[in-house]
Amino acid sequence: MEKGSTLLFAGTRFNRKRFASIFERFHEQALKVYQPATLCGVCLCNFRLIFWQPKEEGEPREVVPQSFKNSEKKSKKKRKRSGTAPAEVVEGFNVFKTSEASSLTPSLTDDLKQEGSSSSQRKEDVKQIEQAALLRKKYGIHISGYNVPQPLENFSDLSSRFRCKPYLSENLSQLGFKEPTPIQRQAIPVILSGRECFACAPTGSGKTLAFLCPILMKIKPGSKDGIKAVVLCPTRELAAQTVRECKKLTRGRKFKIKLMTKELSRSGDFTKIPCDILVSTPLRLDFAINKRKLDLSRVEYLVLDESDKLFELGFVEQIDSVVKACSNPSIIRSLFSATLPDTVEELARSIMHDAVRVIVGKKNSASQLIKQKLVFAGSEKGKLLALRQSFAESLNPPVLIFVQSKERAKELYKELAFDDIKADVIHADLTQQQREDAVDNFRAGKTWVLIATDVISRGMDFKGVNCVINYDFPESATAYIHRIGRSGRAGRPGEAITLYTEEDKPFLRNIANVMVASGCEVPSWILDLPKLRHKKHRVKRDNISTLPEDNAAEE
């Protein structure tokens, strides 16, 4: 089968022969026991799996995954890769904690036991399934796919189950990583088992290590075969950060990890430059591919970090070019993000093969570690007053302020420069060096307040950001989740304040829904606001200035 025509969830199958007796019984009782009105998981019926998703309000609806439309054809085909764990019941598209699938799993395993399975291997299989289910439940891990490997119980599983080299275990412990985070528990064994992975986990939950760790365990440093892994990130800052993280993890090993810079993409000859792992933005990598001094045909791992962003219109052609250039038939692709719109799942299905979908917590929700607040500021002038007042009362740096455009970033910076606050600004008009300096100074604590556009809203890991202020209302719920996710990282608490004006009111409900989903209180009138057809919110705002209009114009 052509790679391009494979489906992300192609592996959802039920072994009818093996579970024949259960199936007979279940078939009779299925509709009695699992009433559609209460279903939110998996139901076996009419010789196929039916996935139930609740509609936004009220009744559930039936969704037949696309993989089933082609299941007859696929079942005859041998899979190139296979997992190591025993087959288990899969959760459906709606893979949240309340899923009925979790209650279904024990009944199947009970029946397996009753059948008096002869071999000890079968008993061991059942035990593993139960252990895996318990671990997933404990850590809020939801999976879709077949033969999903056991999650990690701890980092020492990497050595005992996957023969992790001592240097990496040592580096993990040097970095202070005692326990794997939930996404690391599941995504690492999935990728190590040779499966493609489609992962969604909250901001700041360690997704970078989740995709880097298996790559480092599987590829050899200094190989003469060329680039073995490619990581794509939507911004240069994030790409640079990923390189830094990767270098920390490979301390003591001679991995060649390269960041695709402007110079390298224009004039670098990668047939001569030693490189094991290449980290790049799509634009630069596409540019280098077109220069033909880069061979990606032996790449074994391709990661799309912040994958939903990478599937947005501006990137799609470049991603397509990279995916085509990484032509190794046994390549393992992984998609990671904190947000996962349905449209991205659809697109991802067209490029992934036999993938496992891993969701931690609730899909598309903010980190529960962040205290979120909405503050009405009336007008643009009101916002500036509110900000000044809040800084005067208490400023708890580091603070990150998001505005909607580079012009507004410059304006706000000018305003704060009057105050006695160590502020800096980062936006796309700065040179690469200026952007790097702004990030470094903020990281080092030299800057207390960093004013930014969405250029750093995704992926950037500033340790200990105490507060994120959305000076300008975010353009979507997705943007909101990523922006506020710059605080509350790696288990630390954070705070997010979103200022809004009259103009923003119609869009409050989108953000309020995210807040409610992560356990924050929101006034009921906001939740009662009408639903919007167009979810993107881009308004023209008055300039940021405390000067009277005429003076501001003269300036």
Ligand SMILES: Nc1ncnc2c1ncn2[C@@H]1O[C@H](COP(=O)(O)OP(=O)(O)OP(=O)(O)O)[C@@H](O)[C@H]1O
């Ligand atoms: N197992 C671990 N234990 C403790 N800290 C960890 C662990 N894994 C990662 N971290 C730390 O957690 C922080 C956040 O990790 P990372 O940047 O990978 O998050 P992320 O999930 O990619 O976030 P985002 O969605 O914003 O990109 C980093 O500082 C990282 O060093």
